[in-house]
Amino acid sequence: MRTPVAPIAAAAAFLVSTAHAIELKFAPPDFETEYAMPYLFIPPPDGRNTWWEALILFGALSLTTWLVFKARSRRGLFGVSVFSLLFFGFYRQGCICPVGSTQNVAAAIFLPDVAVSWIIVAFFVLPLLFSLFFGRVFCASVCPLGAMQELVAIAPIRISPALERVLGLGKYIYLGLAILGVATGAGFLICRYDPFVRLYRLNDNFGMLIAAALILLIGVFIARPYCRFLCPYGVLLGWMSRFSKFHLQIPPSPCVECRLCEDSCPYNAIDMPTPRHLVEDPAQGKKRIRGLVFLAPVFILLGALGGYMMYEPLSRMHPTVSLSERIALEDRGIITERGNLQADTFRVEGKTAAQLHAESLAIKEQFKTGGALLGAFLALIISIKLIELSVIKKRTIFEPHKETCFSCGRCYPYCPVEEGA
Amino acid sequence: MSERKKIDRRDFMRFTGAAAFTGATWMAVGEKAEAKYWQLDPAKCTQCGQCTTHCVLNPSAVKCLNQFDICGYCDLCFGYLQPGSRDLDSGAENQLCPTAAIERKYIEAPYYEYKIHEDKCIGCAKCVKACLIFGNGSFYLQIRQDICINCNECSIAKSCPSDCFSEVPQSQPYMFLTGDTYLAHPPALS
Numbered sequence A: 001m002r003t004p005v006a007p008i009a010a011a012a013a014f015l016v017s018t019a020h021a022i023e024l025k026f027a028p029p030d031f032e033t034e035y036a037m038p039y040l041f042i043p044p045p046d047g048r049n050t051w052w053e054a055l056i057l058f059g060a061l062s063l064t065t066w067l068v069f070k071a072r073s074r075r076g077l078f079g080v081s082v083f084s085l086l087f088f089g090f091y092r093q094g095c096i097c098p099v100g101s102t103q104n105v106a107a108a109i110f111l112p113d114v115a116v117s118w119i120i121v122a123f124f125v126l127p128l129l130f131s132l133f134f135g136r137v138f139c140a141s142v143c144p145l146g147a148m149q150e151l152v153a154i155a156p157i158r159i160s161p162a163l164e165r166v167l168g169l170g171k172y173i174y175l176g177l178a179i180l181g182v183a184t185g186a187g188f189l190i191c192r193y194d195p196f197v198r199l200y201r202l203n204d205n206f207g208m209l210i211a212a213a214l215i216l217l218i219g220v221f222i223a224r225p226y227c228r229f230l231c232p233y234g235v236l237l238g239w240m241s242r243f244s245k246f247h248l249q250i251p252p253s254p255c256v257e258c259r260l261c262e263d264s265c266p267y268n269a270i271d272m273p274t275p276r277h278l279v280e281d282p283a284q285g286k287k288r289i290r291g292l293v294f295l296a297p298v299f300i301l302l303g304a305l306g307g308y309m310m311y312e313p314l315s316r317m318h319p320t321v322s323l324s325e326r327i328a329l330e331d332r333g334i335i336t337e338r339g340n341l342q343a344d345t346f347r348v349e350g351k352t353a354a355q356l357h358a359e360s361l362a363i364k365e366q367f368k369t370g371g372a373l374l375g376a377f378l379a380l381i382i383s384i385k386l387i388e389l390s391v392i393k394k395r396t397i398f399e400p401h402k403e404t405c406f407s408c409g410r411c412y413p414y415c416p417v418e419e420g421a
Numbered sequence B: 001m002s003e004r005k006k007i008d009r010r011d012f013m014r015f016t017g018a019a020a021f022t023g024a025t026w027m028a029v030g031e032k033a034e035a036k037y038w039q040l041d042p043a044k045c046t047q048c049g050q051c052t053t054h055c056v057l058n059p060s061a062v063k064c065l066n067q068f069d070i071c072g073y074c075d076l077c078f079g080y081l082q083p084g085s086r087d088l089d090s091g092a093e094n095q096l097c098p099t100a101a102i103e104r105k106y107i108e109a110p111y112y113e114y115k116i117h118e119d120k121c122i123g124c125a126k127c128v129k130a131c132l133i134f135g136n137g138s139f140y141l142q143i144r145q146d147i148c149i150n151c152n153e154c155s156i157a158k159s160c161p162s163d164c165f166s167e168v169p170q171s172q173p174y175m176f177l178t179g180d181t182y183l184a185h186p187p188a189l190s
């Protein structure tokens, strides 16, 4: 890469070729006096998304891992959260964050003419790798989105696990939609609807600021609503974390089953010991699992069909499709008032409506396949979740659920077991 | 013994998994190209004014620049002067730019130089539009790469009705009206 690292004071541009691409109404003058034409000042890029930012990410992940496993310091994690919020959030203005990098990677996979730089790949891969070995340490205090929510979660209440599971499906839907959006060229949904970047940048998009404030307000009572119910990257981190080699433990040495930590986790991420009657009578559960496994393919097919039928509304996320619909309505005289900038610009540009509609049709075709895949994916996820509900894991102690625990360390202070006791 | 073996195998799988995952991601996406920046193509811009309000930054990272070598140095500069202004001078009431970002400087009869103070420019494109209609079109908008935070999905890109915004390679971060005939150089220090 040829990024100019040292800020160049000024850069000039001058004409090399004499062939003007544009027609000049007035020829630039030949000055009689000693006048030197000024340089065109083009400031070079300021070096965002460079290797040292990836290095800081790596450092923050390593520090968090140490804080979670060795220091076991909730305070330390809180401190890193503040740093992440300031650096990844306010300084880098939340761009590009690992959560959003999912889309860059997806774009590079699905779209033939898109590539991403290795720094963005590093942003995407690093937190996932850490998750594979140490659980979701990225979520604990490095993610700027999570950090902001963690800092406002002052009076968290616990919601019922059933509600948690249902709302938790939101993140799979969001991930599916986001990837569908990228693959069809409709845009980057995750960035578009990221409520937190509005706050980092404190710009004047009032509607989104209100939405952000609302989410944070909810976040005071229902801790980390975005992380639990929406975060698409969280899905990938959770999958990785399931296989993690090391994972945060609540007591540093064997649990004494005092049940003190039971209420400490606002994220419903602590699994209770399995009730004895379930362990002793597994027959019923097994029957249910067999039934579910048997039904799953049917369910997935239905999901695919449902997704396929949704292609019309789904395709409206693509700007070309919505423009084509608007133009069709205008042409049929159903919409008469002007003022839609996109439509008006289309009118002066000289492309024909037929061309536009043809483009839109081709895009809708893509959404048929995409919709079916999305439906099948969601049905698969739901099937797996249902089967999981029926699987009985024998647990004798309280332990954090590897997939959903954010490694935030809130439960540490509740546990009376001392190190090495 | 068997316990140890089991753990070793798991570790092995985990490392293989991690390597495969990173490798696959890398193969699928990595190192294909140099980093890219957003830039707008002045040849496509219709001066709709969205750049002012739709950049995530306030004021916008889009600024107007004057490409001096195609400027006509007009006395009657429509990009500078309010239509119907009584005097052709730099009185505030005569200026078109809402933020008075353009400086008019006398060079020699009848020529004036128009310099844009980018810290004041909000990218409203008023001057661009007028210069394009009546003059040479030497005023045009560009994303200033030192201000732009290069958001993942440039938020003007999705509201620009003219499809101006695209990603350009890092080595050529600006798009000039005269196309690639421009070379960017640091000025010789004198």
Ligand code: SF4
Pocket (backbone or CB within 6 Å): A099, A138, A139, A140, A143, A144, A145, A146, A147, A226, A227, A228, A231, A232, A233, A234, A237
């Ligand atoms: S769940 Fe998502 S938003 Fe929340 S901390 Fe993790 S990566 Fe960030």
Ligand code: SF4
Pocket (backbone or CB within 6 Å): A248, A264, A265, A266, A267, A269, A270, A400, A401, A404, A405, A406, A407, A408, A409, A410, A411, A412
């Ligand atoms: S670290 Fe403890 S409190 Fe935090 S999410 Fe995990 S189990 Fe819950």
Ligand code: SF4
Pocket (backbone or CB within 6 Å): B040, B044, B045, B046, B047, B048, B049, B050, B051, B052, B125, B141, B156, B159, B160, B161, B162, B163, B164
């Ligand atoms: S949004 Fe596009 S068309 Fe409108 S002023 Fe900006 S570049 Fe020009």
Ligand code: SF4
Pocket (backbone or CB within 6 Å): B063, B064, B096, B097, B098, B099, B100, B101, B102, B116, B120, B121, B122, B123, B124, B125, B126, B127, B128
């Ligand atoms: S008229 Fe608008 S675009 Fe032109 S210099 Fe002034 S603020 Fe910038």
Ligand code: SF4
Pocket (backbone or CB within 6 Å): B038, B054, B055, B056, B057, B060, B061, B062, B143, B147, B148, B149, B150, B151, B152, B153, B154, B155, B156, B157
């Ligand atoms: S990339 Fe972001 S900061 Fe840059 S011009 Fe576009 S919206 Fe503005």
